[in-house]
Amino acid sequence: MSQEVKFNLPASEIPKEWYNLAPDFPVPMEPPLHPGTREPASADDMRAIFPDNLIEQEVTQERYVEIPEPVREIYALWRPTPLLRAVRLEKALNTPAHIYYKYEGVSPAGSHKPNSAVPQAFYNKEAGIKRLATETGAGQWGSSLAMACQLFGIECVVYMVRVSFEQKPYRKLMMHTWGATVHPSPSLATDFGRKILAEDPDCVGSLGIAISEAIEDTIKTPDTKYALGSVLNHVCLHQSVIGQETIKQMEMAGEGPDIVIGCAGGGSNFAGMAFPFIGRNLREGKSVKLLAVEPESCPTLTKGEMRYDFGDTAETTPLLKMYTLGHDFMPPSIHSGGLRYHGMSPMVSHAKELGLIDAKSYPQSQIFEAAVLFARTEGLVPAPEPAHAIRAVIDEAEKARESGEKKVILFNLCGHGMLDLAAYETYLSGNMEDPRA
Numbered sequence: 455m456s457q458e459v460k461f462n463l464p465a466s467e468i469p470k471e472w473y474n475l476a477p478d479f480p481v482p483m484e485p486p487l488h489p490g491t492r493e494p495a496s497a498d499d500m501r502a503i504f505p506d507n508l509i510e511q512e513v514t515q516e517r518y519v520e521i522p523e524p525v526r527e528i529y530a531l532w533r534p535t536p537l538l539r540a541v542r543l544e545k546a547l548n549t550p551a552h553i554y555y556k557y558e559g560v561s562p563a564g565s566h567k568p569n570s571a572v573p574q575a576f577y578n579k580e581a582g583i584k585r586l587a588t589e590t591g592a593g594q595w596g597s598s599l600a601m602a603c604q605l606f607g608i609e610c611v612v613y614m615v616r617v618s619f620e621q622k623p624y625r626k627l628m629m630h631t632w633g634a635t636v637h638p639s640p641s642l643a644t645d646f647g648r649k650i651l652a653e654d655p656d657c658v659g660s661l662g663i664a665i666s667e668a669i670e671d672t673i674k675t676p677d678t679k680y681a682l683g684s685v686l687n688h689v690c691l692h693q694s695v696i697g698q699e700t701i702k703q704m705e706m707a708g709e710g711p712d713i714v715i716g717c718a719g720g721g722s723n724f725a726g727m728a729f730p731f732i733g734r735n736l737r738e739g740k741s742v743k744l745l746a747v748e749p750e751s752c753p754t755l756t757k758g759e760m761r762y763d764f765g766d767t768a769e770t771t772p773l774l775k776m777y778t779l780g781h782d783f784m785p786p787s788i789h790s791g792g793l794r795y796h797g798m799s800p801m802v803s804h805a806k807e808l809g810l811i812d813a814k815s816y817p818q819s820q821i822f823e824a825a826v827l828f829a830r831t832e833g834l835v836p837a838p839e840p841a842h843a844i845r846a847v848i849d850e851a852e853k854a855r856e857s858g859e860k861k862v863i864l865f866n867l868c869g870h871g872m873l874d875l876a877a878y879e880t881y882l883s884g885n886m887e888d889p890r891a
């Protein structure tokens with residue numbers, strides 16, 4: 455073969471530790487606050503919804519956290535994930551740039567989400583918890599947690615944003631297959647859901663509302679804790695397996711990235727890829743650029759404000775210092791359900807505020823144009839979320855063509871689009887609209 459395109463690591467190279475960016479930040483993050491007192495939230499404030507072992511990971515300043523062996527054994531079902539070079543996309547763009555992508559769609563749920571679902575189910579099981587409540591947008595997190603709970607013998611209940619519950623039946627069916635209970639949110643199962651439905655029976659839902667419902671369920675049901683699929687520090691920690699593996703695979707490929715790109719909804723897949731690179735920038739004086747890409751209709755990092763805000767609509771979470779569009783922001787119902795969140799991971803937000811990363815946004819028609827070009831050159835049909843990263847990759851590759859630069863571009867292809875084909879149909883039939891925030 456003239457050109458190597460796939461860089462695989464053996465199972466022995468599944469990371470043994472997660473990497474935590476927190477101790478490497480040049481300025482420490484500001485803590486979550488109790489909404490009543492505006493004092494730093496205590497472990498007790500978090501104990502109502504999370505087990506102690508995960509609270510410890512949420513606040514740890516250790517640079518490396520050991521991955522428990524039962525978690526690595528499940529990771530081994532699909533990890534290490536492949537790194538590929540997109541030579542046919544490079545050719546189509548006639549660019550001197552080299553384009554690499556880390557493919558997280560090989561997990562059983564089809565995205566990066568099981569990287570955190572598995573340890574979250576494991577630690578809850580260790581803590582004696584019998585049932586986990588959660589929310590899901592397009593269904594990627596709900597299906598990942600349903601699978602992980604099933605593997606550890608825990609019950610799982612999922613509040614799924616209504617617009618996805620109705621438009622995306624397949625992920626709901628995956629959750630049923632893995633034994634979870636799924637409610638459309640807003641639902642009749644909680645006080646908050648009933649209140650919203652009384653005001654607006656046609657409410658399509660949002661992640662903020664679904665989070666409120668899952669938290670209410672947690673507080674009211676014995677032996678139940680809450681699990682969040684993005685945003686929080688421990689989720690970014692778990693996702694660091696992505697970037698750690700990629701650093702080794704880029705070494706196999708014999709080059710290093712000039713720019714690393716990922717889509718950002720709550721920030722976890724971006725963090726998972728970017729944070730190990732940011733750590734090397736800070737500790738080893740490297741200067742890899744990092745770029746987070748988001749929808750123009752939910753532009754948290756590019757148009758939001760960095761301030762304390764609630765993580766949910768009902769104002770039940772601690773206040774998090776993050777980029778936010780406001781906790782009552784109702785994002786328009788775009789096809790990238792995973793990117794419809796009003797806030798952003800406090801760690802990713804802090805990195806942005808310190809100038810350690812850049813951010814950019816695109817309208818969804820430009821996203822699907824990029825997704826289709828990728829599918830037609832590389833074969834793989836990406837989920838609409840990582841297609842945001844692909845759009846930015848193509849722009850970078852075109853810039854390189856103009857300047858003649860031999861740039862190396864790396865991105866995280868965090869999920870496949872085989873359950874998002876209805877969105878492709880809308881695009882291909884010329885009916886895709888670009889709602890604005």
Ligand SMILES: *Cc1c(COP(=O)(O)O)cnc(C)c1O
Nearest residue numbers: 594684719720721722723839869
């Ligand atoms: C959930 C999800 C996202 C958005 O969440 P992040 O925490 O920002 O990663 C993006 N892409 C895919 C495929 C997802 O499942």
